[in-house]
Amino acid sequence: MKTSLNCIPCFIHQTLNALEMLGADMCVRQRVLREVLRRSSEMDLINSPPAMGKVIHDLIQRECQVPDPYREVKERFNRLALALYSDLAKKVKNSPHPLDMAIRLAIAGNIIDFGIHTRLQMSQVHQSIRDALEAPLEPTAFRLFSQAVEEADRILYLGDNAGEIVFDRILIEILPREKITFVVKGGPIINDALKEDAEFAGLADLVPIIDNGANAPGTILELCSAEFVRKFQEADLVIAKGQGNFETLNDAPKKIFFLLKAKCPVVAEHIGCALNSMLLLPHLSW
Amino acid sequence: MKTSLNCIPCFIHQTLNALEMLGADMCVRQRVLREVLRRSSEMDLINSPPAMGKVIHDLIQRECQVPDPYREVKERFNRLALALYSDLAKKVKNSPHPLDMAIRLAIAGNIIDFGIHTRLQMSQVHQSIRDALEAPLEPTAFRLFSQAVEEADRILYLGDNAGEIVFDRILIEILPREKITFVVKGGPIINDALKEDAEFAGLADLVPIIDNGANAPGTILELCSAEFVRKFQEADLVIAKGQGNFETLNDAPKKIFFLLKAKCPVVAEHIGCALNSMLLLPHLSW
Numbered sequence: 001m002k003t004s005l006n007c008i009p010c011f012i013h014q015t016l017n018a019l020e021m022l023g024a025d026m027c028v029r030q031r032v033l034r035e036v037l038r039r040s041s042e043m044d045l046i047n048s049p050p051a052m053g054k055v056i057h058d059l060i061q062r063e064c065q066v067p068d069p070y071r072e073v074k075e076r077f078n079r080l081a082l083a084l085y086s087d088l089a090k091k092v093k094n095s096p097h098p099l100d101m102a103i104r105l106a107i108a109g110n111i112i113d114f115g116i117h118t119r120l121q122m123s124q125v126h127q128s129i130r131d132a133l134e135a136p137l138e139p140t141a142f143r144l145f146s147q148a149v150e151e152a153d154r155i156l157y158l159g160d161n162a163g164e165i166v167f168d169r170i171l172i173e174i175l176p177r178e179k180i181t182f183v184v185k186g187g188p189i190i191n192d193a194l195k196e197d198a199e200f201a202g203l204a205d206l207v208p209i210i211d212n213g214a215n216a217p218g219t220i221l222e223l224c225s226a227e228f229v230r231k232f233q234e235a236d237l238v239i240a241k242g243q244g245n246f247e248t249l250n251d252a253p254k255k256i257f258f259l260l261k262a263k264c265p266v267v268a269e270h271i272g273c274a275l276n277s278m279l280l281l282p283h284l285s286w
Numbered sequence: 287m288k289t290s291l292n293c294i295p296c297f298i299h300q301t302l303n304a305l306e307m308l309g310a311d312m313c314v315r316q317r318v319l320r321e322v323l324r325r326s327s328e329m330d331l332i333n334s335p336p337a338m339g340k341v342i343h344d345l346i347q348r349e350c351q352v353p354d355p356y357r358e359v360k361e362r363f364n365r366l367a368l369a370l371y372s373d374l375a376k377k378v379k380n381s382p383h384p385l386d387m388a389i390r391l392a393i394a395g396n397i398i399d400f401g402i403h404t405r406l407q408m409s410q411v412h413q414s415i416r417d418a419l420e421a422p423l424e425p426t427a428f429r430l431f432s433q434a435v436e437e438a439d440r441i442l443y444l445g446d447n448a449g450e451i452v453f454d455r456i457l458i459e460i461l462p463r464e465k466i467t468f469v470v471k472g473g474p475i476i477n478d479a480l481k482e483d484a485e486f487a488g489l490a491d492l493v494p495i496i497d498n499g500a501n502a503p504g505t506i507l508e509l510c511s512a513e514f515v516r517k518f519q520e521a522d523l524v525i526a527k528g529q530g531n532f533e534t535l536n537d538a539p540k541k542i543f544f545l546l547k548a549k550c551p552v553v554a555e556h557i558g559c560a561l562n563s564m565l566l567l568p569h570l571s572w
Binding site for chain 1: 291292294295298299302312315316319320321323324326327328331
């Protein structure tokens, strides 16, 4: 997905919000913001929005000299989500349609996105769960998903955020886990999950965890490690969580199911859905 | 007032909104936005926000080849406001405190600001009138204002927007109009009033109308004509309408009363009031 001009004010807001969260001093804020403005003025809009997300957060990490600014946020939401784990697992167990329920919960967890929600409260997570249970997901998409999982030998599950990965664990527990490899980011970027988060969430006991070798808020294949790209090419099914993965892979020649909440107007318009829609989106170009 | 970093996303939004209103093609939008980003990346924050407002709208006028993009908007709100004139005049006439009422209405008219409200509806104007009648304006400010008007020989009334100037007329009609000169902008800038608007609103029949020689959305003295600056220096009281005049003159060594609605968070925070407060603000440094 290309970058829209309407993404640009959002880049600027994201920059200011992150700097405020970090309590950066005014000189640093000014230096970072000016650089983001300069880079935005020159950016190639053919690149996806997460490409600029990486630029922004790399700059912030460097200028604020904090290698992982969202470490605390990630730990907090890992703990909070893990505290929900047994309730969520019960919802799946007691559901007449466990896969349907687990997919909905995995989508609900995508609310935990500090690129968008910089002041997320747990009440919003609970609301997201309620919304997901009511969301009008298409039966056809469920059937295609079930069939694709059944037919696949090698499934790559691209995780998104810390905390959210507890919701992914709920889904992975009822999928044929011997087929699945779970992918985290290669370095700190916003609140995206890293290996330590996957371990904390209990995912590492279920499936192999690999990282993609890059610290972009999405999956920009050109920036990923050769090893990851090989795995991506070999996989016959990709389950991709979140907006960032959608924005970076929606044109990839691959069988992908995107599970996401369309949290920004540009993505919602691109997909053709209402803002904040919960989506199980088969990638139609495979 | 200096520019805050939090003004920058607003500059970008304003740019995109104006380009959308004009139906500019994508090439033009991209060119203008890139230039606004570049200029923002280099801007001296010691300048007031309207300095960048001027840069943005000059660029839009040039790149879209429309010398007065808001002409239609201005004409529409002149007509709509003029249709309210007799009702507003009646409100003042029937009020036990006509000056209080006229000041409140003049502040109410400041809602007609297309730098902030790019999709303003008349229902918002009516709401603004109702809000102004209830606004907790300070009795001390009223007393100071009355006294200053009485003591002054030469009053400069700095207008703000088209449509809004009908509300200014209501106030000017009960002030000692022989003391007053009404000031409009020297060239098209957003929906700020020009001479033709002052004439349409019937102000030209009441008081002399001059322009300030500049097309900034405020009063940036360095950009104004020598003639206007002389009048400004000679005046012993300035009545300044709107945010733009506040942002550009709040440090001026002059007896000024600002009449405005604090429509943006940066201005509200600077003043120390709630967003959307209606204000009669004596300039405390005179």
